[in-house]
Amino acid sequence: MAPKHDILIVDDEPIVVLSAQRTLVPAGLSVDHAGTVAEGLSKADSQGFNLVLADLMLPDHSGFDLVTELRRLRPELPIVVVTGYATLESAITCFKTGVFDFVAKPFETGELLGSVQRALRFQAAGKTSESHFEATDNNIEYYGLGKHVQVRVQPSGLAVVTLGVTFPHFMGKTLRIELPESGTTILQGNACAKIINREGEIHIVRAPLTGSVLEINSQLPGNMKLLDIDPFNRGWLVRMAPTQLKSELQHLTGFARC
Amino acid sequence: MRKNIGLKLMLAVSSVTVATIAIFSYIIITSQHQALINQVEYNADRLSETIKGSTKYDMLLNQREGVHRIIDSIGEQKGIEKVRIFNKEGKIIYSSDKGEIGQLLDKEAESCYACHRADEVLEKLTITERTRVFEPSGNGSKSLGIINPIYNEAGCWQADCHAHAKDKKVLGVLDVTMSLAEVENQIAANEFKMVLLTISAIAATSLLIWWLVQSLVGKPVSQLVQGINMVAIGRLDYKIGKIKDGELAYLGDSFNKMTARLADAQRQLYHSEKLASLGRLAAGVAHEINNPLTGVLAYSSFLLKRLEGDGESKEDLEVIVRETKRCRDIVKGLLDFSRQAPQKKHNLQINEVILNTLAILQNQFAIKGIDVVKKLSPDLPAVYVDSGSMQQVFTNLLVNAIDAIGKTAGQIIIETKNEGGDGQPAVRISVSDTGSGIDKKHFDKIFDPFFSTKGQKGTGLGLAVVWGVIEEHGGKIDVKSEVGKGTNFLISLPVTAAAGNNSLSDLMKDERVGS
Numbered sequence: 001m002a003p004k005h006d007i008l009i010v011d012d013e014p015i016v017v018l019s020a021q022r023t024l025v026p027a028g029l030s031v032d033h034a035g036t037v038a039e040g041l042s043k044a045d046s047q048g049f050n051l052v053l054a055d056l057m058l059p060d061h062s063g064f065d066l067v068t069e070l071r072r073l074r075p076e077l078p079i080v081v082v083t084g085y086a087t088l089e090s091a092i093t094c095f096k097t098g099v100f101d102f103v104a105k106p107f108e109t110g111e112l113l114g115s116v117q118r119a120l121r122f123q124a125a126g127k128t129s130e131s132h133f134e135a136t137d138n139n140i141e142y143y144g145l146g147k148h149v150q151v152r153v154q155p156s157g158l159a160v161v162t163l164g165v166t167f168p169h170f171m172g173k174t175l176r177i178e179l180p181e182s183g184t185t186i187l188q189g190n191a192c193a194k195i196i197n198r199e200g201e202i203h204i205v206r207a208p209l210t211g212s213v214l215e216i217n218s219q220l221p222g223n224m225k226l227l228d229i230d231p232f233n234r235g236w237l238v239r240m241a242p243t244q245l246k247s248e249l250q251h252l253t254g255f256a257r258c
Numbered sequence: 259m260r261k262n263i264g265l266k267l268m269l270a271v272s273s274v275t276v277a278t279i280a281i282f283s284y285i286i287i288t289s290q291h292q293a294l295i296n297q298v299e300y301n302a303d304r305l306s307e308t309i310k311g312s313t314k315y316d317m318l319l320n321q322r323e324g325v326h327r328i329i330d331s332i333g334e335q336k337g338i339e340k341v342r343i344f345n346k347e348g349k350i351i352y353s354s355d356k357g358e359i360g361q362l363l364d365k366e367a368e369s370c371y372a373c374h375r376a377d378e379v380l381e382k383l384t385i386t387e388r389t390r391v392f393e394p395s396g397n398g399s400k401s402l403g404i405i406n407p408i409y410n411e412a413g414c415w416q417a418d419c420h421a422h423a424k425d426k427k428v429l430g431v432l433d434v435t436m437s438l439a440e441v442e443n444q445i446a447a448n449e450f451k452m453v454l455l456t457i458s459a460i461a462a463t464s465l466l467i468w469w470l471v472q473s474l475v476g477k478p479v480s481q482l483v484q485g486i487n488m489v490a491i492g493r494l495d496y497k498i499g500k501i502k503d504g505e506l507a508y509l510g511d512s513f514n515k516m517t518a519r520l521a522d523a524q525r526q527l528y529h530s531e532k533l534a535s536l537g538r539l540a541a542g543v544a545h546e547i548n549n550p551l552t553g554v555l556a557y558s559s560f561l562l563k564r565l566e567g568d569g570e571s572k573e574d575l576e577v578i579v580r581e582t583k584r585c586r587d588i589v590k591g592l593l594d595f596s597r598q599a600p601q602k603k604h605n606l607q608i609n610e611v612i613l614n615t616l617a618i619l620q621n622q623f624a625i626k627g628i629d630v631v632k633k634l635s636p637d638l639p640a641v642y643v644d645s646g647s648m649q650q651v652f653t654n655l656l657v658n659a660i661d662a663i664g665k666t667a668g669q670i671i672i673e674t675k676n677e678g679g680d681g682q683p684a685v686r687i688s689v690s691d692t693g694s695g696i697d698k699k700h701f702d703k704i705f706d707p708f709f710s711t712k713g714q715k716g717t718g719l720g721l722a723v724v725w726g727v728i729e730e731h732g733g734k735i736d737v738k739s740e741v742g743k744g745t746n747f748l749i750s751l752p753v754t755a756a757a758g759n760n761s762l763s764d765l766m767k768d769e770r771v772g773s
Contacts (some may be wrong), residue, residue: 013549057545088593106551106586109559156617183661185654185720187383187594195294210650212657214622241618241657243650247602 004047005032007116010040010066011055016105020053020082023109024116037061037069045073051119053103056083056090064090064097071098078119081105092189092206092251095146100166102206110202114171117201121170126255140254143188143208150232150255151208157207159242161192167205168231172197174224179216179238186213186240188248193237195227208252211242263479264471269463275459283452287445294441298402299389305332306434307408309341320419325352339394339401340435346367346428368392369405369433381407381427383737391438399439406432475569478506485513494521526729531704544589551589555582603731605640608648608685608751609674615652616672622660627667634674641685647727654720655689655747662693662745683753684733690746696739702738 006029009020024250032047034040036104037060044052052147056063067079081091081102091102100122101115142152148164178194186192192207216238220226226235242248298379309332316324325343333341333354341355348363348370365374368390372383383405390403407428422429478501488496497514501507562575616623616630623630652672657669673688696704705725724747728735732752739745 013552015553017551022560023556084544104590105548106553106555106582108583109556155612156620158618158621183657185657185723190590190594212653212658215625216617239621241615241649241653243647243653244646246646257416 003152005030006039006050006120006156007031007053008047008049008051009033009082010035010037010058010063011053012036012059013055014059016055016082019195023112027113027117029116035059037066039074040066041069045071049077049125050167051116052077052079053082053116054079054089056081056094062090064094067094067099068097076123078123080115080119081096082112088189090128092145095148096251096253099146101148103204109201110196111204113199114197114201114203115135115180117172118166118203121172122166125170127174132255134255139256141256142254143249143252144255145206145208145252147207149192149208151252153242153245156213157245158214158243159211159240159245161205161208161237161240162235163205163227163237164229167195167203168228168235171195171227172199172201174198174227177220177224177227179220180213182213182215184213185247186211187244188251195224205237206228209240209242209248210244211240213238213240215239264468267467267471271463271467272460275463276456279452279456279459283449283456287448287452290448291441291445294444295391295402295438298436298438298441299385299404302389302402302404302434302436303385303406305338305436306404306432309434310406310408310432313343318413318417320421322352329354337437337440338434339437340433343430343432345430346426351430353603368430369403369431372405373407373431383407386560392583394435397772399437399442401435402438403433403435405567408432416445436508474504475506478502478510482506482510482513485510485517487521489517494524522734529729539592541593544593547585547589551582556588558582602646603642603644606643606645606648607638608641608643608687609634609636609638611643611645611648612672612674612687613650615649615656617655619660621651622657623670626660626665627662628660628663629667629669631669631671632673633671635676638674638676638685640685641731641751642754643731643751644727648731651724651727651749652689654724658720659689659691659693659745662691662695664694668692668744677750685752685753687749687751688746689749692744694743695743695745696737697741701737701739705735 005168009017009031011017011020011033012035014202021031021033029204032043034043034048035058037058040052040054040058043049054063054066054070058066063081063083067081070077071081077100078100079098081094081099083091083102084105088104091099091104100119103112103115144150144164146164146190148165149195150162150233151166152160152162154160175196175198178196180186182191186207188208188210189206191204192213193205194204197203217226217236220235220237280332309328313325313328316322316328329341331344331350332338338354340354342350342355342358344363348367350358350363353359363370365371372387373381373392385404388405390405391400392403393400408430410422410424410426410429414429415426416421416467481498481501482531485496485498494517496517498510501510509670558575558578562572562579565571565575612632612634616632622628656670656672661668669692671688671690675686675688677684677686704721706722725735728749728751732754734750736748736750737745738748
């Protein structure tokens, strides 16, 4: 069934709905909205959308309920969580349920567009991460904040952060990358890289772990292609010293590559 | 309060002094009195014997004139009140008091009573029994009388006068009365001396006590009171001056220690409360502000796009967008700070955490040419800590050290020590670098959230997080630094009961040391 609208926004805050609409409609996307979890679920179930933008603070139920229920009802439907920094931790835990990405309020139009377009492209490509699968405890090669971002933890404890499978080839024509300064401390879920494309989309890469940035990949700004051709090796983003490794790993999913 | 202590001490010591001196005086004066009376008694006895001896001859010859003369001349001597002789019937035969001669004494009279008190007349008496102390009427002072029985002997009944029969045992009594006025004067003088002594003793001890109380108690106590008053008005930095020695010096030291700890605790409490309320406020504000901020950011961006051609408006709008983003970053910063991972504490060797952190950073040290010196004590007690938080502490401190050293090669020394020192056992960790150092004027602020000397590069959260973690673990962090020479962070982590290495007796020992 062809969806009536591309995107369903579930948010009880009119200005957020309006802002999202005003951002997405000019990009050629049609938008419907719901103000509660119940309404969101019923619309998503009956009407079919290509994407759901979900708030985590809703009047009737928690957004987390909405997300898990949507995943059960429509596993193929990508979800982008839109929430404030106050609920960042909930947003991080949402990745485990299979949420595609999250956008932090207040967002720049480019940030919302980035997440939405990347999700739609990923969806359109029918991409299920065929070469990556969830690992058992024994064969974990790397961890991921869902499929959003990956991190390899070396025996010394050093963590190497790379893009998740939802980034390469789905970011459009990349223009530039912003990486943090070495020495800064980044918290899990905060931006650790921003990739901007020619359309003005901002693709934010969330830090998989809290820690100090020790080194950034200095090759990247001059060679953005690395992100598409060798994203998991030469296209690494930052090396960091994780400080809450044990407690934060539980938010991550272990993956192996075949 | 001072007056009370002094006064009470003076009163107590004075009453003890008075009682002691009074008992002493009583004993001394009584025995002195007795000795003087005995002396008088002895003299009177000797005198009466002398009279008896010297009149014997005249008596035997029945030369009454001679007896009268002797008695008269002796009766005139100083201190002798009366000398008289009376016969068995109580008739006064001779007396220094002429008026008395011929009078008959009643057997109840003081001079007769000694022998005639019982139904049977006593003939032999001891010296004490012969002596009597009495107060003659009309005279203020006392007198001592001694009687001396004149016994019958061969000469008496064989004499020509035949005045005495052979079968009589006692012929008469010689009675000598001496004045005790002299003795009483002496005793009165002694009593006066004793009272004088008592008064001066009280005065001297009171003065001494007053001085002692003033110098040993008064001054230190007023110093302590001053200190307490200062603390009461919130001056926790006030220190009590040196008190010489004794318990009050100990009290003063304890007081100073207490205020120092109180100041410490207050500072820590202030800081932690500041952080906690900051966190709560941030979460509340962030939640409320995010939605409207979304509108502002989105709509100003739309407007910006629409006014592409209008240079001036575009510039203005860019300011709005930029500043809105700044608002967002501020809110985000606040929330980042309030987001703290739940801690899981375990008994750990802090050296292991340090070595792990150093391993992660190894590459960085190599790239920057930094020499890391490890002086880790091998016999440290375990500490009860959250390893992740501790690793964050060391990472932040070491990354700061790396940044402070910059591009020129330098040295980082990381040292651990077991410190059982004064009371609470602790593990001490020192991280020092040879970097650029911190200006003294920043010391107060470096642990505050959002304070950074790294400009745009720093988040200003690194040391605030360090502070928060150390405080959460009941530890302390201190900084020493000199611009151009380097910085030294000193961390002290308590080895607590939860560390599991302490036995109950150790704990109790600690309790005692602490108290």
